Amino acid sequence: MANLPLAVTSSALRPPRGLAARLDVPRRVTLIAAGLVVLLVGLLLAFIGWNGIQIFTATGASLTDVFAPIWSPSSTPARFGILPFVFGTLGVMVVAALIAAPLSIGLAIFMAEVAPPWARSITRPAMEVFVGIPSVVYGFLGLTILVPFLRDNFRGIGFTLGFSWFAGSLVLALMILPTIASIAYDTLITIPADLRSGSLALGTTRWQTIRHILLPAAKTGLLTAVILGMMRAAGEALAVQMVIGNRPTIPTSLTAPMTTLTSQITLDMGNTVSGEPWNQVLWTMGLVLLLMSFTFVVIVRALGRRASQP
Amino acid sequence: MTTLRRTLLADRIATAILWAIAIFVVAILLAIIAHFLLAAVGTLGPAFLFGDPSESSVGGIGPVLWNSVYMLVLTLLITVPLGTLGGIYMAEYAGEGQITNIIRFCQELISSVPSIVVGLFGLALFVNATHWSYTALGGALALTVFNLPLMSRLAEQAIRAVPDDERSGSLALGSTKWQTIVHVVLPIAIPGLVTAVILTAGRIFGEAAALLFTAGVSTPTHYDFGNLNLTDPRSPWSPFHTATTLSVYIWKINSEGLGDFVRQLADASAAVLVLLVLVFNLGARALGRLLQRRVTGA
Numbered sequence: 001m002a003n004l005p006l007a008v009t010s011s012a013l014r015p016p017r018g019l020a021a022r023l024d025v026p027r028r029v030t031l032i033a034a035g036l037v038v039l040l041v042g043l044l045l046a047f048i049g050w051n052g053i054q055i056f057t058a059t060g061a062s063l064t065d066v067f068a069p070i071w072s073p074s075s076t077p078a079r080f081g082i083l084p085f086v087f088g089t090l091g092v093m094v095v096a097a098l099i100a101a102p103l104s105i106g107l108a109i110f111m112a113e114v115a116p117p118w119a120r121s122i123t124r125p126a127m128e129v130f131v132g133i134p135s136v137v138y139g140f141l142g143l144t145i146l147v148p149f150l151r152d153n154f155r156g157i158g159f160t161l162g163f164s165w166f167a168g169s170l171v172l173a174l175m176i177l178p179t180i181a182s183i184a185y186d187t188l189i190t191i192p193a194d195l196r197s198g199s200l201a202l203g204t205t206r207w208q209t210i211r212h213i214l215l216p217a218a219k220t221g222l223l224t225a226v227i228l229g230m231m232r233a234a235g236e237a238l239a240v241q242m243v244i245g246n247r248p249t250i251p252t253s254l255t256a257p258m259t260t261l262t263s264q265i266t267l268d269m270g271n272t273v274s275g276e277p278w279n280q281v282l283w284t285m286g287l288v289l290l291l292m293s294f295t296f297v298v299i300v301r302a303l304g305r306r307a308s309q310p
Numbered sequence: 311m312t313t314l315r316r317t318l319l320a321d322r323i324a325t326a327i328l329w330a331i332a333i334f335v336v337a338i339l340l341a342i343i344a345h346f347l348l349a350a351v352g353t354l355g356p357a358f359l360f361g362d363p364s365e366s367s368v369g370g371i372g373p374v375l376w377n378s379v380y381m382l383v384l385t386l387l388i389t390v391p392l393g394t395l396g397g398i399y400m401a402e403y404a405g406e407g408q409i410t411n412i413i414r415f416c417q418e419l420i421s422s423v424p425s426i427v428v429g430l431f432g433l434a435l436f437v438n439a440t441h442w443s444y445t446a447l448g449g450a451l452a453l454t455v456f457n458l459p460l461m462s463r464l465a466e467q468a469i470r471a472v473p474d475d476e477r478s479g480s481l482a483l484g485s486t487k488w489q490t491i492v493h494v495v496l497p498i499a500i501p502g503l504v505t506a507v508i509l510t511a512g513r514i515f516g517e518a519a520a521l522l523f524t525a526g527v528s529t530p531t532h533y534d535f536g537n538l539n540l541t542d543p544r545s546p547w548s549p550f551h552t553a554t555t556l557s558v559y560i561w562k563i564n565s566e567g568l569g570d571f572v573r574q575l576a577d578a579s580a581a582v583l584v585l586l587v588l589v590f591n592l593g594a595r596a597l598g599r600l601l602q603r604r605v606t607g608a
Contacts, residue, residue, distance in 0.1 A: 026488040027403045033395035034404070034413050037459050041416045044455075047434040048427060106331040114328050125595070126336050132591045133342070133584060134516025136557045140580050141342065143564055144573070177335065205321035235424025237519040238561045262426045262519070269430075269523055274438070286430045293422040301418070 044290065052287030055080070055280040066284060071248040073268075073278045080281040084250050086288065088165075088260040092244070093234045095169035095254070100177045101226045107177075108184035108225075113210055127185075130178035139239030142171035147243055158255030163245030166254040171243050172236060176229035183228055187221030188214065220307035224300055231296040235289065237262035261285045343584065350581030353574055359582070362532045368571045371579055373530035376546060377446065377553040378515060381525065384450040384549060385514050389461050390507055396458070397465025402491055417459040425520040428455050432524035445543070446553035449525025453514050461510050468502025469495060501601035508594035512587050518557035526552040527562050556583050 055061045061080065068081030111123050151162030159166075191214055199209040215222070245257020246267060265282050272279035353368060361370020404410040432452030442448055472495050480490040496503075533546040543550045554562070560579050563572055 023486055023488070026491070027399070030395045030399035030403060031409075033392050034397075034399040034462065035409075036392065036396065037416045037420055037462070038412060040455055040458070041419050043435065044420075044423065044427075044431050047431050051430075051434055103331055103335065106328055107335055110328040110332040114325060115332065119332065123332055123336060126339050128595075129588060129591050130335075130339050132512050132516070132587050134518070134557055134587060136516070136518045136561050137342075137580050137584055140560060140564060140576060141345075144576070145345075174338070181335075205317055207321040207324035208317065210324070231422055235422075235426070237424065237426040242561070242564060262424060265426055265430070266519065266522065269433070270527070283430065286427050289424050290427050293424060293427075294419055297415075297418050297422045301415075 048283065048287050048290050051280070051283035052290075053284070055277060055284050059277045059280060061277070061281075066281060069250060073281075078277065080277060082261070082281065082285055082288070084248050085259060085261040085264050085285060087250050088244070088258045089234050089262065089289075089292075091165055091251070091258065092168045092172055092240060092260060093230050095165065096172035096176060096233045097226055097230045099169060099173035100180055100229060103173075104177045104180035104225075104229070105184050105222055107181045108188055108222075109210060109214075111181075111185050112188035113206065113214070127178045127182050131182060135175055135236055135239040138171050138175045139242035142167060142239065142243035146170060154255075158253055160255075161245060161257055163243060163257045164255050165244070165251050165258050168240045168244035168258075168260070169254075171239050172233040175236065175239060176233050179232055180225045180229040183225035184218075184222050187218045187225065190221075191217050220303050224303050224307075227296060227300055227303070231293060231300075234296075235262065235293060237266050241266050261289050343588070346577070346581035346584045349577035353578035354581065358578060363529050366571075368575045368578070371556065371559065371582065373533050373546070374554055374556045374559040374579075375582070376533060377525075377530070378555040378557070380546070381446055381450055381453070381521075381553055381555055382511055382514050384446060385453040385457065386507065386511060388450060388454045389457050389510060392454075393458055393461025393506075393510075394465045394503065396462035397467075397469055398491060398496075400462065400466040401469035402487070402495070417463060420456055420459045423456060425456065425517060426522075428452055429520040429523045431455065432520065436524055442550060443543075444524065444526030444528075444552045445550045446525055447549035449521045449553055449555075450549075452520045452524040453517060456520070457510050457514060460513070461506060464506030464509065465499075465503055468499045468506055471502055472498045501598045504601055505594045505598040508590055508597065512590035512594070515590065516557055516583065516587055518555070518561050521553075521555060521558050522561075525558070526554055527558055528552055528554060529559070529562070530554060 055066060056063070066080055066082055067086075068079065069083045070079045070081045071084055072079045107123070107127075111120055111127075115123060146167055147162035149162075150159040150164065150167060195213055195217060196209060199213045200206075204212070240260055241263035244259055244263060246259045246263055247257040248259050248264065251258040265285055268278065268282055272282065358368070358370050359375060360372040362372055363369045363374070400410070400413065404413070429452060432448055432455070436445075436448035436451050437443060440448070476494050476498060477490055480494040481487070485493070530552070534544070535546060537545040538547055539545050540548045541550065542548055543552070545551060556579060560576060560583060563576050563579070566572075
């Protein structure tokens with residue numbers, strides 16, 4: 001009894017040499033696949049960043065040359081102020097959000113609170129199809145239907161061309177509507193049912209419950225939905241370019257043509273030669289867009305953290 | 311009493327407005343789909359779908375449709391294996407930690423990048439740095455950039471949805487973690503993975519801005535499918551051929567606007583694109599449900 005060969009048993013049970021490392025191979029391989037995205041962010045920043053600062057480092061322009069209101073790249077001396085584009089991008093983004101936010105949040109409330117099952121079984125798949133429609137199709141619809149419509153019927157109030165700030169915003173609003181609605185809907189259905197029944201038990205109407213209980217509870221999530229929609233609007237290129245008129249000046253009214261960062265890159269990239277200032281400033285515009293979208297992500301994350309706090 | 315009446319009235323009005331919004335939005339969607347069906351009804355046919363583009367008449371969209379499919383397959387060949395592996399890591403191995411946080415943050419960053427900026431990135435890396443010029447491979451790699459995080463996230467969700475009992479059962483029989491993932495978890499996750507692939511595919515099919523400066527915008531005139539030399543940029547089978555896709559083509563013909571037939575061509579091309587994306591979306595749902603039934607045996 002006293003002579004049980006304990007040491008021998010445990011060494012026989014010890015796994016063979018290298019087994020632990022072999023078992024760890026799948027974890028390492030999948031980690032590399034998942035980590036690729038970190039490499040991609042690095043490469044994006046490096047390539048867009050490097051090309052984006054050439055106008056300053058190689059050509060010697062100053063920040064005030066580039067962030068200026070006059071764009072006239074073929075005059076002498078050439079002027080490369082990108083403020084009209086920055087204004088355009090922010091302008092269509094804000095107006096599109098103002099149009100789309102009430103409609104899409106209303107739609108989300110409808111799907112989450114009001115719709116009977118048969119109506120929900122129509123609206124939800126419809127949203128998914130809507131999200132999937134390619135943006136170039138929205139641009140095409142804007143170009144062939146909206147722009148002529150504005151020109152023919154509203155020439156009197158300033159739509160002399162049809163191509164305008166408003167047309168761009170409306171096309172974008174239609175494009176981001178399903179995006180905002182889906183995310184807002186996801187937020188609304190995660191609100192605990194207790195809040196709803198508690199309020200209704202006090203004798204409130206459905207609308208009172210929605211307005212005073214559900215909307216305040218979902219505030220942060222709804223804001224996130226709108227910001228994600230705005231992010232999509234700011235980054236859209238072709239749909240906007242087709243309807244906005246592409247005039248590189250800061251517009252004085254919603255009916256006037258204007259242009260955006262994305263539109264100008266789309267139009268000019270193919271017509272300029274690598275190394276010339278005109279081309280360099282297009283990369284700077286790309287860098288501005290990249291930093292803008294990263295800022296949005298940081299804002300959305302901050303909102304998410306606030307929402308998860310009790 | 312008046313307050314009560316006003317409250318009830320407000321409830322009625324709000325309900326009516328919410329209904330009106332929903333009907334309005336669904337009506338817009340139906341109008342868009344109907345518009346394209348009607349606009350395309352005279353043009354759509356084999357001659358249009360498979361014919362060569364023409365300078366003087368409506369012609370066909372055969373080569374650009376080919377490019378769209380080619381680009382889709384090429385992108386999926388790169389994106390699906392990498393994205394699924396990434397999803398496996400995030401769902402099965404990643405715990406709470408610094409590495410997981412960084413990967414997640416980077417996924418969100420990439421998803422937020424405007425596609426035109428991805429196009430610029432592709433131009434710098436896959437066109438200029440590699441000296442490939444405009445190629446299908448360059449376009450596919452650019453598309454991979456922002457579809458990889460999407461595929462990875464969708465795969466992660468599909469794998470996470472597999473119940474833990476399945477894993478415990480397999481591990482209790484003495485299989486390793488990797489054996490469990492490959493033989494137990496992935497088969498159960500297949501319906502979700504298939505849906506993920508099709509949703510990614512729909513996005514790849516519709517993308518245009520990222521391809522302008524990577525895959526090119528020149529209209530292909532005629533493709534010689536007998537040319538199977540994969541290194542010849544003139545062969546439609548080669549990853550190094552200039553590959554204008556259907557989405558890019560729609561943008562291009564609209565921005566050039568030559569001739570009376572262009573409107574008809576643009577309408578029909580857009581109709582094909584919308585219908586294909588519709589088929590992708592509905593197909594994803596149907597196939598997902600079908601596979602679900604097969605796997606669960608319900």
